[in-house]
Amino acid sequence: MTEPCVDPRLIAVLGPTASGKTRLAVALAMEFAGEIISADSRQVFRGMDIGSGKDLHEYGQVPYHLIDILDAGSEFSVFDFQRRFLKARAEISERGAVPIICGGSGMYLDAALRGYRMVEVPYDEALRARLAMKTDSELVEELQRLKPDQHNSTDILDRERTVRAIEIARGEAENRLACEPLPSLQSSVLGIHWEREALRERITVRLRDRLDNGMVEEVQRLYDSGIAWERLDYYGLEYRYVGAYLRGDMKKNDMFQRLNSAIHNFAKRQGNWFRRMERHGITINWIEGGGDQLAQARKIIQNKFKS
Numbered sequence: 001m002t003e004p005c006v007d008p009r010l011i012a013v014l015g016p017t018a019s020g021k022t023r024l025a026v027a028l029a030m031e032f033a034g035e036i037i038s039a040d041s042r043q044v045f046r047g048m049d050i051g052s053g054k055d056l057h058e059y060g061q062v063p064y065h066l067i068d069i070l071d072a073g074s075e076f077s078v079f080d081f082q083r084r085f086l087k088a089r090a091e092i093s094e095r096g097a098v099p100i101i102c103g104g105s106g107m108y109l110d111a112a113l114r115g116y117r118m119v120e121v122p123y124d125e126a127l128r129a130r131l132a133m134k135t136d137s138e139l140v141e142e143l144q145r146l147k148p149d150q151h152n153s154t155d156i157l158d159r160e161r162t163v164r165a166i167e168i169a170r171g172e173a174e175n176r177l178a179c180e181p182l183p184s185l186q187s188s189v190l191g192i193h194w195e196r197e198a199l200r201e202r203i204t205v206r207l208r209d210r211l212d213n214g215m216v217e218e219v220q221r222l223y224d225s226g227i228a229w230e231r232l233d234y235y236g237l238e239y240r241y242v243g244a245y246l247r248g249d250m251k252k253n254d255m256f257q258r259l260n261s262a263i264h265n266f267a268k269r270q271g272n273w274f275r276r277m278e279r280h281g282i283t284i285n286w287i288e289g290g291g292d293q294l295a296q297a298r299k300i301i302q303n304k305f306k307s
Helices: 021-032 078-094 106-113 125-131 136-146 159-178 196-212 215-224 229-234 237-246 252-279 293-305
Strands: 009-014 034-038 098-103 186-193 284-288
Touching: 009 021, 009 106, 009 293, 021 034, 021 098, 021 186, 021 293, 034 078, 078 098, 078 106, 098 106, 106 252, 125 159, 136 159, 186 293, 196 215, 196 252, 215 229, 215 237, 229 237, 237 252, 252 284, 284 293
Parallel strands: 009 098, 009 186, 034 098, 186 284
Antiparallel strands: none
16 A cells, blocks of 8 residues: 655644643644644544533634544544544645644554554454453453553453454554555654643543533433443543433532542553653653643744754
């Protein structure tokens, strides 16, 4: 497979949840004639707006991609993301604009930035028959053996998803040598850093705002549209905990406290993944969230792309 000849420049904006990625990416798109590609595993789904943090009101006239492209309830894998990302990047570059990838999903960012091509892994009925004999804990052990740096915790919370993750990990291992590398990118990767307590406060304030402005109603609406509670659990923390509240499994205050704590822990895991990316050769230029983010980012990008 040959990629279109495109401008190799790419700006990436990453950071933990509630760090202000979208706002910075939009400001950069306005300054550098860019278009934004979302690197978020849930923003691809229509109707999952508040819980996934789309913040579409911040985009203004800036074009965006990989948002609202599938019906809620559908499947979307890292392989699907990489394929669509490559297509969007090529189209943006061919228009003379700068692609700006923005998100906090570590595996998606890896798939875009690290220069390896993922393979499409078909269902393996023989493997699935063997895995059907294993307990949930045995499946998790097998997945962790295949992928010891596993980051996506939702893959170990749902048996079907764990089986599929094992299937993909085995398929990728078998096909790794056959995978051609992706075209090299001249990427400028920006990471937004906040001191721990400041980030914790931002997460809590953001969660309260979402709950006060329709997140509970959004989850109820998704369930009423025919998406089962078990499927909503699959879509992440906000949908899992709000779903539990709506089912009557916990009171509203308990839901808030437990969800808030879970998001804080998720932000820590995001930080671990970003450090892993650095160990694997991706240079992340960290900027201080509490400072002038745009000015810091502008300086880094101009130094990177100067002729």
